[in-house]
Amino acid sequence: xxxxxxxxxxxxxxxxxxxxxxxxxxxxxxxxxxxxxxxxxxxxxxxxxxxxxxxxxxxxxxxxxxxxxxxxxxxxxxxxxxxxxxxxxxxxxxxxxxxxxxxxxxxxxxxxxxxxxxxxxxxxxxxxxxxxxxxxxxxxxxxxxxxxxxxxxxxxxxxxxxxxxxxxxxxxxxxxxxxxxxxxxxxxxxxxxxxxxxxxxxxxxxxxxxxxxxxxxxxxxxxxxxxxxxxxxxxxxxxxxxxxxxxxxxxxxxxxxxxxxxxxxxxxxxxxxxxxxx
Amino acid sequence: xxxxxxxxxxxxxxxxxxxxxxxxxxxxxxxxxxxxxxxxxxxxxxxxxxxxxxxxxxxxxxxxxxxxxxxxxxxxxxxxxxxxxxxxxxxxxxxxxxxxxxxxxxxxxxxxxxxxxxxxxxxxxxxxxxxxxxxxxxxxxxxxxxxxxxxxxxxxxxxxxxxxxxxxxxxxxxxxxxxxxxxxxxxxxxxxxxxxxxxxxxxxxxxxxxxxxxxxxxxxxxxxxxxxxxxxxxxxxxxxxxxxxxxxxxxxxxxxxxxxxxxxxxxxxxxxxxxxxxxxxxxxxxxxxxxxxxxxxxxxxxxxxxxxxxxxxxxxxxxxxxxxxx
Numbered sequence: 344x345x346x347x348x349x350x351x352x353x354x355x356x357x358x359x360x361x362x363x364x365x366x367x368x369x370x371x372x373x374x375x376x377x378x379x380x381x382x383x384x385x386x387x388x389x390x391x392x393x394x395x396x397x398x399x400x401x402x403x404x405x406x407x408x409x410x411x412x413x414x415x416x417x418x419x420x421x422x423x424x425x426x427x428x429x430x431x432x433x434x435x436x437x438x439x440x441x442x443x444x445x446x447x448x449x450x451x452x453x454x455x456x457x458x459x460x461x462x463x464x465x466x467x468x469x470x471x472x473x474x475x476x477x478x479x480x481x482x483x484x485x486x487x488x489x490x491x492x493x494x495x496x497x498x499x500x501x502x503x504x505x506x507x508x509x510x511x512x513x514x515x516x517x518x519x520x521x522x523x524x525x526x527x528x529x530x531x532x533x534x535x536x537x538x539x540x541x542x543x544x545x546x547x548x549x550x551x552x553x554x555x556x557x558x559x560x561x562x563x564x565x566x567x568x569x570x571x572x573x574x575x576x577x578x579x580x581x582x583x584x585x586x587x588x589x590x591x592x593x594x595x596x597x598x599x600x601x602x603x604x605x606x607x608x609x610x611x612x613x614x615x616x617x618x619x620x621x
Numbered sequence: 622x623x624x625x626x627x628x629x630x631x632x633x634x635x636x637x638x639x640x641x642x643x644x645x646x647x648x649x650x651x652x653x654x655x656x657x658x659x660x661x662x663x664x665x666x667x668x669x670x671x672x673x674x675x676x677x678x679x680x681x682x683x684x685x686x687x688x689x690x691x692x693x694x695x696x697x698x699x700x701x702x703x704x705x706x707x708x709x710x711x712x713x714x715x716x717x718x719x720x721x722x723x724x725x726x727x728x729x730x731x732x733x734x735x736x737x738x739x740x741x742x743x744x745x746x747x748x749x750x751x752x753x754x755x756x757x758x759x760x761x762x763x764x765x766x767x768x769x770x771x772x773x774x775x776x777x778x779x780x781x782x783x784x785x786x787x788x789x790x791x792x793x794x795x796x797x798x799x800x801x802x803x804x805x806x807x808x809x810x811x812x813x814x815x816x817x818x819x820x821x822x823x824x825x826x827x828x829x830x831x832x833x834x835x836x837x838x839x840x841x842x843x844x845x846x847x848x849x850x851x852x853x854x855x856x857x858x859x860x861x862x863x864x865x866x867x868x869x870x871x872x873x874x875x876x877x878x879x880x881x882x883x884x885x886x887x888x889x890x891x892x893x894x895x896x897x898x899x900x901x902x903x904x905x906x907x908x909x910x911x912x913x914x915x916x917x918x919x920x921x922x923x924x925x926x927x928x929x930x931x932x933x934x935x936x937x938x939x940x941x942x943x944x945x946x947x
Contacts, residue, residue, distance in 0.1 A: 389839070392843060394839055394842055394843060414842070414845050414846070414847055415845040417845070418843065418844050418845030419845075421843075422843070423839075423840075423843040425837070425839050425840055425843070427837055427839070427840075429704070429836070429837055430836055431704045431705065431706055431835065432700075432706065432835055432885065432890045433885070433889075433890060434889070434890055438889075438891070439836075442832065442833055442836065442840075442844065443844070445829060445830075445833055445844045445845060445846075446844055446845040448829070450826055450829075451826075453624070453625045453893070498844065
């Protein structure tokens with residue numbers, strides 16, 4: 344089990360995000376977190392990422408708590424995509440993506456050609472090949488979002504925690520990004536244990552076919568706003584209702600008209616004859 | 622992204638620049654000394670120029686280099702800590718505290734080491750006050766820290782103005798010189814150089830983590846940086862560097878703001894290269910500015926802070942208008 348949460352209670356000030364949440368995310372699984380604005384999706388995700396402490400309960404990453412793992416080991420296991428994109432100082436796209444390699448580098452080490460290859464492959468898989476030397480501040484909102492996702496891929500974590508990964512993305516790149524993470528998790532190869540702190544040589548971030556078998560399979564939890572994407576690209580869904588209640592389970596079981604209407608406070612209807620991006 | 626080899630090349634060039642600036646500072650003045658004689662005097666030859674070079678010019682040049690390096694380093698660190706390109710070493714009120722201490726000492730009739738001691742105590746007091754008020758567990762937001770610092774600096778400014786108003790006529794000149802930054806009083810340079818070496822030695826191992834901190838605290842935390850610890854460390858290194866520089870030479874302006882920006886434009890924003898580079902560039906710039914300050918209207922000496930500001934203001938405005946277009 345990559346991620347385990349037990350009896351997790353999370354609050355923002357007086358607002359209860361969830362209470363007594365039990366969550367198990369195995370390798371190869373994708374979880375969608377759905378809920379209205381301000382319900383605490385990002386807060387829960389940051390809690391799962393170990394960036395803020397829960398009010399109660401326990402989170403285990405690969406069987407160990409964040410305290411046991413230590414901050415640097417945790418960074419090799421889980422990656423977190425935040426919503427904020429601020430770069431007050433100029434830097435290139437490649438430099439930005441290379442920051443994802445930080446947890447894999449020793450204190451005095453400089454990024455090697457392997458690290459640069461990993462970063463370039465990540466950029467390529469996000470459709471940003473050729474933009475390596477562009478200044479990050481000159482990129483459009485969607486391009487910056489993809490550069491941030493590429494940074495996360497360069498980190499090569501086993502658990503991806505994505506806060507609105509589709510923000511600023513056009514339809515084409517929304518699908519491409521969801522497909523990308525679907526591919527990452529679908530790779531149910533037997534897990535090959537990496538030496539702690541070491542680097543396994545890989546042909547690319549998402550790898551060609553040859554590297555598939557050598558990669559550990561990963562799990563993804565992402566905050567989404569479109570229940571259709573959750574249905575199509577995720578195995579499980581966690582609905583946060585805003586009153587501290589939650590529902591979690593396989594998408595086919597929890598995503599229905601009644602629960603989604605209650606979730607968004609707006610009546611929904613299920614139809615077959617709609618335009619769905621293929 | 623500089624490779625390690627390019628980084629070493631850049632640093633080697635800056636070391637040459639530093640040595641050249643020191644050589645100019647030792648050779649130029651009311652009594653010009655030939656470069657050969659300078660080297661001879663440094664090597665210990667008992668030439669007539671020895672007293673001028675070794676006893677008068679060398680301490681001042683080294684003090685200028687140390688202060689310039691300290692201010693530039695503190696400025697670069699503050700800009701990362703506050704994630705604000707407009708931050709400088711004085712933005713958190715440290716020079717204000719030092720100013721209150723130094724002017725208070727002058728008001729009491731102290732001189733030399735007394736002024737230095739008082740200004741250092743004032744700088745430390747301002748540093749701890751800001752740190753405490755901004756919730757000094759490292760969990761502060763940049764805005765909170767910045768606002769606390771700015772308000773403390775404003776308070777210190779008011780006290781400085783009060784002291785200037787109350788001070789007797791004959792002391793005003795010295796006070797104004799101190800406030801504008803002045804290296805002519807700098808005699809003991811060993812402690813300042815030691816602080817410079819220490820500050821760089823403490824900051825450099827964390828350079829790559831500073832790169833991440835500059836991009837945002839939460840992301841840095843997610844990538845394995847102990848953000849609260851790092852922030853406290855950066856705060857204290859930058860504050861001590863500023864306190865040491867201000868104690869040695871008063872509030873020399875603009876080095877801490879301009880030099881990190883100039884160096885960033887030339888070599889990018891990788892702190893592993895930027896931090897040592899700003900030390901060398903800041904040191905060289907202040908040595909050259911001070912050499913100008915004591916020669917252009919010789920025998921009169923200008924406060925070096927006036928020169929760095931006169932050079933710094935147009936350069937900075939130019940950079941600002943350029944970055945606005947980019």
